[in-house]
Amino acid sequence: MGLQQAWLKNEKMYVNYEAKNGRIFGMRRANSCYKLENEDVVLSKN
Amino acid sequence: MKMWYYLKINFLGYLCIFLLVGFSSCRKEIKKEMVKAEETSRVEFLPYFGDESFTPNWMTPESKEEKEFHKIPDFELTNQLGDTITQKTFDNKIYVVDFFFTSCPGICLKMTNNMTKIQEAFKDDPEVLILSHSVTPTIDSVSVLKAYADKYGVLANKWHLVTGDKEEIYTLGRDHYFVENDLGEPKSVDDFLHTENFLLIDKEKHIRGIYNGLNRSSIAQLTTDIKSLKKEI
Structure with a gap:
Protein backbone atom coordinates (compact mmCIF):
# COMPACT_ATOMS: atom_id res chain seq x y z
CA MET A 1 0.00 0.00 0.00
CA GLY A 2 1.06 3.63 -0.51
CA LEU A 3 3.75 5.10 -2.71
CA GLN A 4 6.31 2.63 -4.08
CA GLN A 5 9.52 4.12 -5.52
CA ALA A 6 12.82 2.76 -6.86
CA TRP A 7 15.87 4.45 -8.35
CA LEU A 8 18.71 3.42 -10.63
CA LYS A 9 22.36 3.92 -9.65
CA ASN A 10 22.40 7.12 -11.72
CA GLU A 11 19.67 8.43 -9.37
CA LYS A 12 17.04 8.33 -12.12
CA MET A 13 13.68 7.24 -10.79
CA TYR A 14 12.84 3.81 -12.15
CA VAL A 15 9.56 2.91 -10.43
CA ASN A 16 7.00 5.30 -9.01
CA TYR A 17 3.45 4.24 -8.34
CA GLU A 18 0.81 4.33 -5.68
CA ALA A 19 -1.05 1.21 -4.65
CA LYS A 20 -4.56 2.21 -3.65
CA ASN A 21 -7.82 0.26 -3.30
CA GLY A 22 -6.30 -2.86 -4.83
CA ARG A 23 -4.83 -1.30 -7.94
CA ILE A 24 -1.81 0.65 -9.05
CA PHE A 25 -1.78 4.32 -10.11
CA GLY A 26 1.27 5.81 -11.76
CA MET A 27 4.34 4.50 -13.47
CA ARG A 28 5.63 0.98 -13.38
CA ARG A 29 8.68 1.62 -15.52
CA ALA A 30 7.99 0.52 -19.06
CA ASN A 31 10.49 -1.41 -21.10
CA SER A 32 11.94 0.64 -23.87
CA CYS A 33 10.98 -0.28 -27.39
CA TYR A 34 13.70 0.77 -29.81
CA LYS A 35 16.05 3.66 -29.42
CA LEU A 36 15.95 5.96 -32.40
CA GLU A 37 18.87 8.02 -33.59
CA ASN A 38 17.94 10.44 -36.34
CA GLU A 39 14.88 8.27 -37.05
CA ASP A 40 17.00 5.15 -37.47
CA VAL A 41 16.42 2.22 -35.16
CA VAL A 42 19.39 1.49 -32.91
CA LEU A 43 19.33 -2.23 -32.22
CA SER A 44 22.43 -2.40 -30.02
CA LYS A 45 24.36 0.11 -27.96
CA ASN A 46 28.00 0.72 -28.85
CA MET B 1 -21.67 -58.32 -2.05
CA THR B 40 -14.36 -0.08 -11.77
CA SER B 41 -11.51 2.37 -11.45
CA ARG B 42 -11.69 1.84 -7.65
CA VAL B 43 -11.45 5.57 -6.88
CA GLU B 44 -13.98 8.40 -7.03
CA PHE B 45 -11.75 10.46 -9.35
CA LEU B 46 -8.75 9.26 -11.33
CA PRO B 47 -5.48 10.93 -10.30
CA TYR B 48 -3.75 13.70 -12.26
CA PHE B 49 -0.18 13.47 -13.55
CA GLY B 50 1.90 16.60 -14.01
CA ASP B 51 5.55 15.59 -14.49
CA GLU B 52 7.81 12.83 -15.78
CA SER B 53 7.85 11.03 -12.42
CA PHE B 54 4.16 10.17 -12.92
CA THR B 55 3.42 10.60 -9.23
CA PRO B 56 -0.37 10.50 -8.82
CA ASN B 57 -1.91 13.80 -7.68
CA TRP B 58 -5.29 13.40 -6.03
CA MET B 59 -7.55 16.36 -6.61
CA THR B 60 -11.15 17.14 -7.37
CA PRO B 61 -12.22 18.02 -10.92
CA GLU B 62 -13.20 21.68 -11.33
CA SER B 63 -11.17 22.66 -8.24
CA LYS B 64 -8.81 25.67 -8.31
CA GLU B 65 -5.85 23.26 -8.05
CA GLU B 66 -7.10 21.26 -11.04
CA LYS B 67 -7.59 24.36 -13.17
CA GLU B 68 -3.94 25.38 -12.62
CA PHE B 69 -2.54 21.87 -13.13
CA HIS B 70 -0.38 20.73 -16.09
CA LYS B 71 -2.27 20.61 -19.40
CA ILE B 72 -1.29 19.47 -22.88
CA PRO B 73 -0.63 22.63 -24.93
CA ASP B 74 -1.95 23.30 -28.41
CA PHE B 75 -0.28 21.62 -31.39
CA GLU B 76 -0.66 21.43 -35.14
CA LEU B 77 -0.06 18.08 -36.82
CA THR B 78 -1.32 16.23 -39.90
CA ASN B 79 -3.26 12.97 -39.88
CA GLN B 80 -3.39 10.00 -42.26
CA LEU B 81 -5.92 11.81 -44.47
CA GLY B 82 -3.81 14.94 -44.73
CA ASP B 83 -6.16 16.85 -42.41
CA THR B 84 -4.75 19.31 -39.88
CA ILE B 85 -5.14 18.04 -36.31
CA THR B 86 -4.98 20.48 -33.39
CA GLN B 87 -6.21 20.58 -29.79
CA LYS B 88 -9.47 21.89 -31.31
CA THR B 89 -9.97 18.37 -32.76
CA PHE B 90 -10.02 17.10 -29.14
CA ASP B 91 -12.29 19.79 -27.68
CA ASN B 92 -14.66 18.14 -25.21
CA LYS B 93 -13.13 14.72 -25.99
CA ILE B 94 -11.40 12.11 -23.90
CA TYR B 95 -8.44 10.72 -25.82
CA VAL B 96 -5.78 8.05 -25.65
CA VAL B 97 -2.25 8.91 -26.77
CA ASP B 98 0.72 6.85 -27.85
CA PHE B 99 3.94 7.29 -29.82
CA PHE B 100 4.86 4.82 -32.56
CA PHE B 101 6.48 4.50 -35.97
CA THR B 102 5.28 2.52 -38.96
CA SER B 103 8.61 0.80 -39.57
CA CYS B 104 8.90 -0.36 -35.96
CA PRO B 105 10.21 -3.90 -36.09
CA GLY B 106 8.81 -5.06 -32.79
CA ILE B 107 6.34 -4.02 -30.13
CA CYS B 108 4.55 -1.30 -32.13
CA LEU B 109 2.47 -3.97 -33.84
CA LYS B 110 1.27 -5.31 -30.51
CA MET B 111 0.63 -1.75 -29.33
CA THR B 112 -1.38 -1.09 -32.50
CA ASN B 113 -3.35 -4.30 -32.01
CA ASN B 114 -4.13 -3.30 -28.42
CA MET B 115 -5.09 0.22 -29.51
CA THR B 116 -7.45 -1.44 -32.00
CA LYS B 117 -9.23 -2.95 -28.97
CA ILE B 118 -9.74 0.55 -27.54
CA GLN B 119 -11.02 1.70 -30.95
CA GLU B 120 -13.44 -1.23 -31.05
CA ALA B 121 -14.69 -0.61 -27.49
CA PHE B 122 -15.51 3.05 -28.23
CA LYS B 123 -16.15 2.97 -31.96
CA ASP B 124 -19.70 4.31 -31.56
CA ASP B 125 -18.78 6.82 -28.86
CA PRO B 126 -17.94 10.25 -30.34
CA GLU B 127 -16.62 11.42 -26.95
CA VAL B 128 -13.55 9.14 -27.17
CA LEU B 129 -10.70 9.54 -29.69
CA ILE B 130 -7.21 8.10 -30.22
CA LEU B 131 -4.07 10.04 -31.14
CA SER B 132 -0.93 8.16 -32.28
CA HIS B 133 2.15 10.30 -32.97
CA SER B 134 4.83 9.08 -35.35
CA VAL B 135 8.32 9.43 -33.85
CA THR B 136 9.80 9.10 -37.35
CA PRO B 137 7.74 11.86 -39.01
CA THR B 138 10.17 12.32 -41.91
CA ILE B 139 9.68 8.67 -42.92
CA ASP B 140 6.02 8.49 -41.93
CA SER B 141 4.46 10.78 -44.51
CA VAL B 142 0.69 11.11 -44.92
CA SER B 143 0.63 8.38 -47.57
CA VAL B 144 2.70 6.02 -45.38
CA LEU B 145 0.35 6.66 -42.45
CA LYS B 146 -2.68 6.09 -44.70
CA ALA B 147 -1.30 2.73 -45.85
CA TYR B 148 -0.62 1.78 -42.20
CA ALA B 149 -4.14 2.90 -41.23
CA ASP B 150 -5.69 0.80 -43.98
CA LYS B 151 -3.60 -2.23 -43.04
CA TYR B 152 -4.65 -2.14 -39.37
CA GLY B 153 -8.28 -1.04 -39.76
CA VAL B 154 -7.82 2.42 -38.29
CA LEU B 155 -11.12 4.36 -38.40
CA ALA B 156 -10.42 7.87 -39.68
CA ASN B 157 -13.05 9.59 -37.51
CA LYS B 158 -11.84 7.82 -34.37
CA TRP B 159 -8.09 7.35 -34.56
CA HIS B 160 -5.65 9.98 -35.84
CA LEU B 161 -2.19 8.79 -36.86
CA VAL B 162 -0.19 12.00 -37.01
CA THR B 163 2.99 13.27 -38.56
CA GLY B 164 4.45 16.78 -38.66
CA ASP B 165 7.33 18.82 -37.38
CA LYS B 166 9.75 16.47 -35.64
CA GLU B 167 10.75 18.97 -32.95
CA GLU B 168 7.10 19.65 -32.15
CA ILE B 169 6.31 15.92 -31.80
CA TYR B 170 9.39 15.24 -29.67
CA THR B 171 8.73 18.25 -27.45
CA LEU B 172 5.13 17.11 -26.98
CA GLY B 173 6.31 13.59 -26.13
CA ARG B 174 9.11 14.58 -23.77
CA ASP B 175 7.94 17.78 -22.12
CA HIS B 176 4.17 17.51 -22.10
CA TYR B 177 3.10 13.85 -22.30
CA PHE B 178 6.31 12.69 -20.51
CA VAL B 179 6.24 9.40 -22.44
CA GLU B 180 9.96 8.98 -22.91
CA ASN B 181 11.85 6.89 -20.40
CA ASP B 182 15.34 8.29 -20.80
CA LEU B 183 16.71 6.57 -17.68
CA GLY B 184 19.07 9.48 -17.08
CA GLU B 185 20.66 9.58 -20.53
CA PRO B 186 20.74 13.06 -22.08
CA LYS B 187 18.80 13.27 -25.36
CA SER B 188 18.87 15.51 -28.40
CA VAL B 189 16.10 16.02 -30.95
CA ASP B 190 17.70 13.22 -32.99
CA ASP B 191 17.25 10.63 -30.23
CA PHE B 192 14.06 9.09 -29.02
CA LEU B 193 13.64 6.20 -26.69
CA HIS B 194 10.35 4.78 -27.78
CA THR B 195 8.18 3.11 -25.14
CA GLU B 196 4.97 1.18 -24.99
CA ASN B 197 3.09 3.58 -22.71
CA PHE B 198 -0.44 4.72 -23.51
CA LEU B 199 -1.72 7.89 -21.84
CA LEU B 200 -5.29 8.83 -20.99
CA ILE B 201 -6.13 12.53 -21.46
CA ASP B 202 -9.33 14.07 -20.12
CA LYS B 203 -11.57 16.75 -21.66
CA GLU B 204 -9.59 19.47 -19.88
CA LYS B 205 -6.30 18.20 -21.47
CA HIS B 206 -4.97 16.76 -18.21
CA ILE B 207 -3.07 13.44 -18.08
CA ARG B 208 -5.23 11.04 -16.03
CA GLY B 209 -3.56 7.67 -16.53
CA ILE B 210 -0.51 5.83 -17.83
CA TYR B 211 -0.90 2.26 -19.11
CA ASN B 212 1.33 -0.43 -20.53
CA GLY B 213 0.27 -0.75 -24.15
CA LEU B 214 1.48 -4.35 -24.29
CA ASN B 215 -0.33 -5.61 -21.23
CA ARG B 216 -3.84 -7.01 -21.64
CA SER B 217 -4.99 -6.23 -18.10
CA SER B 218 -3.59 -2.71 -18.40
CA ILE B 219 -5.64 -2.22 -21.59
CA ALA B 220 -8.75 -3.54 -19.79
CA GLN B 221 -8.07 -1.05 -16.99
CA LEU B 222 -7.68 1.74 -19.54
CA THR B 223 -11.08 0.86 -21.04
CA THR B 224 -12.62 0.95 -17.56
CA ASP B 225 -10.92 4.25 -16.72
CA ILE B 226 -12.24 5.86 -19.92
CA LYS B 227 -15.76 4.89 -18.81
CA SER B 228 -15.07 6.35 -15.34
CA LEU B 229 -13.81 9.57 -16.87
CA LYS B 230 -16.95 9.84 -19.00
CA LYS B 231 -19.07 9.76 -15.82
CA GLU B 232 -16.83 12.28 -14.06
CA ILE B 233 -17.63 15.39 -16.07
Missing part, protein backbone atom coordinates in the same frame (compact mmCIF):
# COMPACT_ATOMS: atom_id res chain seq x y z
CA LYS B 2 -23.64 -57.20 -5.08
CA MET B 3 -25.56 -54.65 -3.01
CA TRP B 4 -22.26 -53.17 -1.70
CA TYR B 5 -21.01 -52.96 -5.26
CA TYR B 6 -24.12 -51.02 -6.43
CA LEU B 7 -23.95 -48.74 -3.36
CA LYS B 8 -20.27 -48.02 -4.12
CA ILE B 9 -21.06 -47.20 -7.77
CA ASN B 10 -23.96 -44.93 -6.71
CA PHE B 11 -21.77 -43.18 -4.15
CA LEU B 12 -19.01 -42.55 -6.69
CA GLY B 13 -21.62 -41.28 -9.20
CA TYR B 14 -23.07 -38.79 -6.70
CA LEU B 15 -19.56 -37.73 -5.68
CA CYS B 16 -18.68 -36.99 -9.31
CA ILE B 17 -21.88 -34.95 -9.83
CA PHE B 18 -21.24 -33.05 -6.58
CA LEU B 19 -17.66 -32.25 -7.58
CA LEU B 20 -18.69 -31.20 -11.10
CA VAL B 21 -21.46 -28.86 -9.83
CA GLY B 22 -19.12 -27.45 -7.16
CA PHE B 23 -16.30 -26.92 -9.63
CA SER B 24 -18.47 -25.21 -12.25
CA SER B 25 -20.01 -22.85 -9.66
CA CYS B 26 -16.49 -22.03 -8.43
CA ARG B 27 -15.45 -21.20 -11.97
CA LYS B 28 -18.49 -18.92 -12.32
CA GLU B 29 -17.44 -17.13 -9.09
CA ILE B 30 -13.90 -16.66 -10.40
CA LYS B 31 -15.21 -15.32 -13.71
CA LYS B 32 -17.53 -12.91 -11.87
CA GLU B 33 -14.60 -11.70 -9.74
CA MET B 34 -12.48 -11.11 -12.86
CA VAL B 35 -15.23 -9.10 -14.55
CA LYS B 36 -15.78 -7.12 -11.34
CA ALA B 37 -12.09 -6.23 -11.15
CA GLU B 38 -12.28 -4.62 -14.58
CA GLU B 39 -15.59 -2.83 -14.03
Whole structure:
Protein backbone atom coordinates (compact mmCIF):
# COMPACT_ATOMS: atom_id res chain seq x y z
CA MET A 1 0.00 0.00 0.00
CA GLY A 2 1.06 3.63 -0.51
CA LEU A 3 3.75 5.10 -2.71
CA GLN A 4 6.31 2.63 -4.08
CA GLN A 5 9.52 4.12 -5.52
CA ALA A 6 12.82 2.76 -6.86
CA TRP A 7 15.87 4.45 -8.35
CA LEU A 8 18.71 3.42 -10.63
CA LYS A 9 22.36 3.92 -9.65
CA ASN A 10 22.40 7.12 -11.72
CA GLU A 11 19.67 8.43 -9.37
CA LYS A 12 17.04 8.33 -12.12
CA MET A 13 13.68 7.24 -10.79
CA TYR A 14 12.84 3.81 -12.15
CA VAL A 15 9.56 2.91 -10.43
CA ASN A 16 7.00 5.30 -9.01
CA TYR A 17 3.45 4.24 -8.34
CA GLU A 18 0.81 4.33 -5.68
CA ALA A 19 -1.05 1.21 -4.65
CA LYS A 20 -4.56 2.21 -3.65
CA ASN A 21 -7.82 0.26 -3.30
CA GLY A 22 -6.30 -2.86 -4.83
CA ARG A 23 -4.83 -1.30 -7.94
CA ILE A 24 -1.81 0.65 -9.05
CA PHE A 25 -1.78 4.32 -10.11
CA GLY A 26 1.27 5.81 -11.76
CA MET A 27 4.34 4.50 -13.47
CA ARG A 28 5.63 0.98 -13.38
CA ARG A 29 8.68 1.62 -15.52
CA ALA A 30 7.99 0.52 -19.06
CA ASN A 31 10.49 -1.41 -21.10
CA SER A 32 11.94 0.64 -23.87
CA CYS A 33 10.98 -0.28 -27.39
CA TYR A 34 13.70 0.77 -29.81
CA LYS A 35 16.05 3.66 -29.42
CA LEU A 36 15.95 5.96 -32.40
CA GLU A 37 18.87 8.02 -33.59
CA ASN A 38 17.94 10.44 -36.34
CA GLU A 39 14.88 8.27 -37.05
CA ASP A 40 17.00 5.15 -37.47
CA VAL A 41 16.42 2.22 -35.16
CA VAL A 42 19.39 1.49 -32.91
CA LEU A 43 19.33 -2.23 -32.22
CA SER A 44 22.43 -2.40 -30.02
CA LYS A 45 24.36 0.11 -27.96
CA ASN A 46 28.00 0.72 -28.85
CA MET B 1 -21.67 -58.32 -2.05
CA LYS B 2 -23.64 -57.20 -5.08
CA MET B 3 -25.56 -54.65 -3.01
CA TRP B 4 -22.26 -53.17 -1.70
CA TYR B 5 -21.01 -52.96 -5.26
CA TYR B 6 -24.12 -51.02 -6.43
CA LEU B 7 -23.95 -48.74 -3.36
CA LYS B 8 -20.27 -48.02 -4.12
CA ILE B 9 -21.06 -47.20 -7.77
CA ASN B 10 -23.96 -44.93 -6.71
CA PHE B 11 -21.77 -43.18 -4.15
CA LEU B 12 -19.01 -42.55 -6.69
CA GLY B 13 -21.62 -41.28 -9.20
CA TYR B 14 -23.07 -38.79 -6.70
CA LEU B 15 -19.56 -37.73 -5.68
CA CYS B 16 -18.68 -36.99 -9.31
CA ILE B 17 -21.88 -34.95 -9.83
CA PHE B 18 -21.24 -33.05 -6.58
CA LEU B 19 -17.66 -32.25 -7.58
CA LEU B 20 -18.69 -31.20 -11.10
CA VAL B 21 -21.46 -28.86 -9.83
CA GLY B 22 -19.12 -27.45 -7.16
CA PHE B 23 -16.30 -26.92 -9.63
CA SER B 24 -18.47 -25.21 -12.25
CA SER B 25 -20.01 -22.85 -9.66
CA CYS B 26 -16.49 -22.03 -8.43
CA ARG B 27 -15.45 -21.20 -11.97
CA LYS B 28 -18.49 -18.92 -12.32
CA GLU B 29 -17.44 -17.13 -9.09
CA ILE B 30 -13.90 -16.66 -10.40
CA LYS B 31 -15.21 -15.32 -13.71
CA LYS B 32 -17.53 -12.91 -11.87
CA GLU B 33 -14.60 -11.70 -9.74
CA MET B 34 -12.48 -11.11 -12.86
CA VAL B 35 -15.23 -9.10 -14.55
CA LYS B 36 -15.78 -7.12 -11.34
CA ALA B 37 -12.09 -6.23 -11.15
CA GLU B 38 -12.28 -4.62 -14.58
CA GLU B 39 -15.59 -2.83 -14.03
CA THR B 40 -14.36 -0.08 -11.77
CA SER B 41 -11.51 2.37 -11.45
CA ARG B 42 -11.69 1.84 -7.65
CA VAL B 43 -11.45 5.57 -6.88
CA GLU B 44 -13.98 8.40 -7.03
CA PHE B 45 -11.75 10.46 -9.35
CA LEU B 46 -8.75 9.26 -11.33
CA PRO B 47 -5.48 10.93 -10.30
CA TYR B 48 -3.75 13.70 -12.26
CA PHE B 49 -0.18 13.47 -13.55
CA GLY B 50 1.90 16.60 -14.01
CA ASP B 51 5.55 15.59 -14.49
CA GLU B 52 7.81 12.83 -15.78
CA SER B 53 7.85 11.03 -12.42
CA PHE B 54 4.16 10.17 -12.92
CA THR B 55 3.42 10.60 -9.23
CA PRO B 56 -0.37 10.50 -8.82
CA ASN B 57 -1.91 13.80 -7.68
CA TRP B 58 -5.29 13.40 -6.03
CA MET B 59 -7.55 16.36 -6.61
CA THR B 60 -11.15 17.14 -7.37
CA PRO B 61 -12.22 18.02 -10.92
CA GLU B 62 -13.20 21.68 -11.33
CA SER B 63 -11.17 22.66 -8.24
CA LYS B 64 -8.81 25.67 -8.31
CA GLU B 65 -5.85 23.26 -8.05
CA GLU B 66 -7.10 21.26 -11.04
CA LYS B 67 -7.59 24.36 -13.17
CA GLU B 68 -3.94 25.38 -12.62
CA PHE B 69 -2.54 21.87 -13.13
CA HIS B 70 -0.38 20.73 -16.09
CA LYS B 71 -2.27 20.61 -19.40
CA ILE B 72 -1.29 19.47 -22.88
CA PRO B 73 -0.63 22.63 -24.93
CA ASP B 74 -1.95 23.30 -28.41
CA PHE B 75 -0.28 21.62 -31.39
CA GLU B 76 -0.66 21.43 -35.14
CA LEU B 77 -0.06 18.08 -36.82
CA THR B 78 -1.32 16.23 -39.90
CA ASN B 79 -3.26 12.97 -39.88
CA GLN B 80 -3.39 10.00 -42.26
CA LEU B 81 -5.92 11.81 -44.47
CA GLY B 82 -3.81 14.94 -44.73
CA ASP B 83 -6.16 16.85 -42.41
CA THR B 84 -4.75 19.31 -39.88
CA ILE B 85 -5.14 18.04 -36.31
CA THR B 86 -4.98 20.48 -33.39
CA GLN B 87 -6.21 20.58 -29.79
CA LYS B 88 -9.47 21.89 -31.31
CA THR B 89 -9.97 18.37 -32.76
CA PHE B 90 -10.02 17.10 -29.14
CA ASP B 91 -12.29 19.79 -27.68
CA ASN B 92 -14.66 18.14 -25.21
CA LYS B 93 -13.13 14.72 -25.99
CA ILE B 94 -11.40 12.11 -23.90
CA TYR B 95 -8.44 10.72 -25.82
CA VAL B 96 -5.78 8.05 -25.65
CA VAL B 97 -2.25 8.91 -26.77
CA ASP B 98 0.72 6.85 -27.85
CA PHE B 99 3.94 7.29 -29.82
CA PHE B 100 4.86 4.82 -32.56
CA PHE B 101 6.48 4.50 -35.97
CA THR B 102 5.28 2.52 -38.96
CA SER B 103 8.61 0.80 -39.57
CA CYS B 104 8.90 -0.36 -35.96
CA PRO B 105 10.21 -3.90 -36.09
CA GLY B 106 8.81 -5.06 -32.79
CA ILE B 107 6.34 -4.02 -30.13
CA CYS B 108 4.55 -1.30 -32.13
CA LEU B 109 2.47 -3.97 -33.84
CA LYS B 110 1.27 -5.31 -30.51
CA MET B 111 0.63 -1.75 -29.33
CA THR B 112 -1.38 -1.09 -32.50
CA ASN B 113 -3.35 -4.30 -32.01
CA ASN B 114 -4.13 -3.30 -28.42
CA MET B 115 -5.09 0.22 -29.51
CA THR B 116 -7.45 -1.44 -32.00
CA LYS B 117 -9.23 -2.95 -28.97
CA ILE B 118 -9.74 0.55 -27.54
CA GLN B 119 -11.02 1.70 -30.95
CA GLU B 120 -13.44 -1.23 -31.05
CA ALA B 121 -14.69 -0.61 -27.49
CA PHE B 122 -15.51 3.05 -28.23
CA LYS B 123 -16.15 2.97 -31.96
CA ASP B 124 -19.70 4.31 -31.56
CA ASP B 125 -18.78 6.82 -28.86
CA PRO B 126 -17.94 10.25 -30.34
CA GLU B 127 -16.62 11.42 -26.95
CA VAL B 128 -13.55 9.14 -27.17
CA LEU B 129 -10.70 9.54 -29.69
CA ILE B 130 -7.21 8.10 -30.22
CA LEU B 131 -4.07 10.04 -31.14
CA SER B 132 -0.93 8.16 -32.28
CA HIS B 133 2.15 10.30 -32.97
CA SER B 134 4.83 9.08 -35.35
CA VAL B 135 8.32 9.43 -33.85
CA THR B 136 9.80 9.10 -37.35
CA PRO B 137 7.74 11.86 -39.01
CA THR B 138 10.17 12.32 -41.91
CA ILE B 139 9.68 8.67 -42.92
CA ASP B 140 6.02 8.49 -41.93
CA SER B 141 4.46 10.78 -44.51
CA VAL B 142 0.69 11.11 -44.92
CA SER B 143 0.63 8.38 -47.57
CA VAL B 144 2.70 6.02 -45.38
CA LEU B 145 0.35 6.66 -42.45
CA LYS B 146 -2.68 6.09 -44.70
CA ALA B 147 -1.30 2.73 -45.85
CA TYR B 148 -0.62 1.78 -42.20
CA ALA B 149 -4.14 2.90 -41.23
CA ASP B 150 -5.69 0.80 -43.98
CA LYS B 151 -3.60 -2.23 -43.04
CA TYR B 152 -4.65 -2.14 -39.37
CA GLY B 153 -8.28 -1.04 -39.76
CA VAL B 154 -7.82 2.42 -38.29
CA LEU B 155 -11.12 4.36 -38.40
CA ALA B 156 -10.42 7.87 -39.68
CA ASN B 157 -13.05 9.59 -37.51
CA LYS B 158 -11.84 7.82 -34.37
CA TRP B 159 -8.09 7.35 -34.56
CA HIS B 160 -5.65 9.98 -35.84
CA LEU B 161 -2.19 8.79 -36.86
CA VAL B 162 -0.19 12.00 -37.01
CA THR B 163 2.99 13.27 -38.56
CA GLY B 164 4.45 16.78 -38.66
CA ASP B 165 7.33 18.82 -37.38
CA LYS B 166 9.75 16.47 -35.64
CA GLU B 167 10.75 18.97 -32.95
CA GLU B 168 7.10 19.65 -32.15
CA ILE B 169 6.31 15.92 -31.80
CA TYR B 170 9.39 15.24 -29.67
CA THR B 171 8.73 18.25 -27.45
CA LEU B 172 5.13 17.11 -26.98
CA GLY B 173 6.31 13.59 -26.13
CA ARG B 174 9.11 14.58 -23.77
CA ASP B 175 7.94 17.78 -22.12
CA HIS B 176 4.17 17.51 -22.10
CA TYR B 177 3.10 13.85 -22.30
CA PHE B 178 6.31 12.69 -20.51
CA VAL B 179 6.24 9.40 -22.44
CA GLU B 180 9.96 8.98 -22.91
CA ASN B 181 11.85 6.89 -20.40
CA ASP B 182 15.34 8.29 -20.80
CA LEU B 183 16.71 6.57 -17.68
CA GLY B 184 19.07 9.48 -17.08
CA GLU B 185 20.66 9.58 -20.53
CA PRO B 186 20.74 13.06 -22.08
CA LYS B 187 18.80 13.27 -25.36
CA SER B 188 18.87 15.51 -28.40
CA VAL B 189 16.10 16.02 -30.95
CA ASP B 190 17.70 13.22 -32.99
CA ASP B 191 17.25 10.63 -30.23
CA PHE B 192 14.06 9.09 -29.02
CA LEU B 193 13.64 6.20 -26.69
CA HIS B 194 10.35 4.78 -27.78
CA THR B 195 8.18 3.11 -25.14
CA GLU B 196 4.97 1.18 -24.99
CA ASN B 197 3.09 3.58 -22.71
CA PHE B 198 -0.44 4.72 -23.51
CA LEU B 199 -1.72 7.89 -21.84
CA LEU B 200 -5.29 8.83 -20.99
CA ILE B 201 -6.13 12.53 -21.46
CA ASP B 202 -9.33 14.07 -20.12
CA LYS B 203 -11.57 16.75 -21.66
CA GLU B 204 -9.59 19.47 -19.88
CA LYS B 205 -6.30 18.20 -21.47
CA HIS B 206 -4.97 16.76 -18.21
CA ILE B 207 -3.07 13.44 -18.08
CA ARG B 208 -5.23 11.04 -16.03
CA GLY B 209 -3.56 7.67 -16.53
CA ILE B 210 -0.51 5.83 -17.83
CA TYR B 211 -0.90 2.26 -19.11
CA ASN B 212 1.33 -0.43 -20.53
CA GLY B 213 0.27 -0.75 -24.15
CA LEU B 214 1.48 -4.35 -24.29
CA ASN B 215 -0.33 -5.61 -21.23
CA ARG B 216 -3.84 -7.01 -21.64
CA SER B 217 -4.99 -6.23 -18.10
CA SER B 218 -3.59 -2.71 -18.40
CA ILE B 219 -5.64 -2.22 -21.59
CA ALA B 220 -8.75 -3.54 -19.79
CA GLN B 221 -8.07 -1.05 -16.99
CA LEU B 222 -7.68 1.74 -19.54
CA THR B 223 -11.08 0.86 -21.04
CA THR B 224 -12.62 0.95 -17.56
CA ASP B 225 -10.92 4.25 -16.72
CA ILE B 226 -12.24 5.86 -19.92
CA LYS B 227 -15.76 4.89 -18.81
CA SER B 228 -15.07 6.35 -15.34
CA LEU B 229 -13.81 9.57 -16.87
CA LYS B 230 -16.95 9.84 -19.00
CA LYS B 231 -19.07 9.76 -15.82
CA GLU B 232 -16.83 12.28 -14.06
CA ILE B 233 -17.63 15.39 -16.07
